Amino acid sequence: MALVSSTPLLRKARAEGYCVGAFNVHTLEMLQAVVEAAEETKSPLIIQSTVGTVKHLGADYIAAAATVASNRSSVPIALHLDHCSDFGIIMQCIRAGYTSVMIDASHDPFDKNVAATRKVVEAAAAVGVNVEAELGRVGGVEDDIVVDERDALLADPDECAKFVELTGVHTLAPAIGTAHGIYKGDPNIDFDRIGRIASKVSIPLVLHGGSGIPENQVRKAVSLGMSKMNVATELRIVFSDAIKEVFAANPEENDPRKYMVPAKLALKAAAIEKMRLCGSIGKA
Numbered sequence: 073m074a075l076v077s078s079t080p081l082l083r084k085a086r087a088e089g090y091c092v093g094a095f096n097v098h099t100l101e102m103l104q105a106v107v108e109a110a111e112e113t114k115s116p117l118i119i120q121s122t123v124g125t126v127k128h129l130g131a132d133y134i135a136a137a138a139t140v141a142s143n144r145s146s147v148p149i150a151l152h153l154d155h156c157s158d159f160g161i162i163m164q165c166i167r168a169g170y171t172s173v174m175i176d177a178s179h180d181p182f183d184k185n186v187a188a189t190r191k192v193v194e195a196a197a198a199v200g201v202n203v204e205a206e207l208g209r210v211g212g213v214e215d216d217i218v219v220d221e222r223d224a225l226l227a228d229p230d231e232c233a234k235f236v237e238l239t240g241v242h243t244l245a246p247a248i249g250t251a252h253g254i255y256k257g258d259p260n261i262d263f264d265r266i267g268r269i270a271s272k273v274s275i276p277l278v279l280h281g282g283s284g285i286p287e288n289q290v291r292k293a294v295s296l297g298m299s300k301m302n303v304a305t306e307l308r309i310v311f312s313d314a315i316k317e318v319f320a321a322n323p324e325e326n327d328p329r330k331y332m333v334p335a336k337l338a339l340k341a342a343a344i345e346k347m348r349l350c351g352s353i354g355k356a
């Protein structure tokens with residue numbers, strides 16, 4: 073089926089109490105791997121690319137590949153642009169065929185974040201594209217966005233409600249203590265805060281920094297109202313480690329298919345595991 077907006081996928085997830093995995097991909101094989109995982113487990117899927125990957129591959133290449141994958145698939149798939157603070161790149165992605173975008177103006181003061189988000193919501197409304205925004209700061213590193221973990225501010229539940237009302241945004245990523253990258257210790261998730269935000273905000277909530285969160289903590293976050301979980305770093309590591317293993321065993325290998333196929337299979341297995349944690353298996 074054709075690519076769909078992530079809005080209906082995530083509304084259904086919020087209503088039924090599960091979460092949709094949103095996986096960052098950087099190559100064609102990574103994209104195919106997460107789609108095969110979704111297909112095999114009858115799970116809804118959000119394919120994501122960062123701004124860095126859009127610059128690396130081109131929004132048109134990514135959208136074309138995701139469109140082919142979706143057309144060949146029987147499960148609902150959305151294509152999402154992760155963390156973007158550039159209105160021009162957001163428009164470029166929508167024009168290329170993305171069905172979901174994130175405007176990240178969380179580094180700006182509240183009023184400026186509202187204004188920037190509203191502008192994208194209005195532009196995306198005409199073409200039925202989902203818009204995600206962030207409130208507070210998620211810690212860690214993602215592409216060139218660096219936030220000092222100590223200074224990462226958590227989202228205020230009342231501000232979240234006000235933000236959603238003022239912007240009309242479709243999905244919200246409130247900072248609740250997760251961080252991008254791989255956790256050095258256990259993540260310090262403010263579950264009480266998730267519950268308070270979910271009680272004031274009816275739109276689907278997004279959990280950023282999904283790499284390496286223990287199973288019980290993912291399940292708790294989902295039960296409290298998280299409907300989308302972003303996973304990037306962990307999948308990159310799984311994919312790259314599988315390639316490293318091939319070269320460790322056979323340094324002379326020079327057929328890309330010989331090292332990409334094991335990487336693809338490893339990534340597919342990791343994506344299926346995340347879908348199981350999210351509770352999205354069989355929900356397509």
Ligand SMILES: [Zn+2]
Nearest residue numbers: 214280281302
């Ligand atoms: Zn993020």
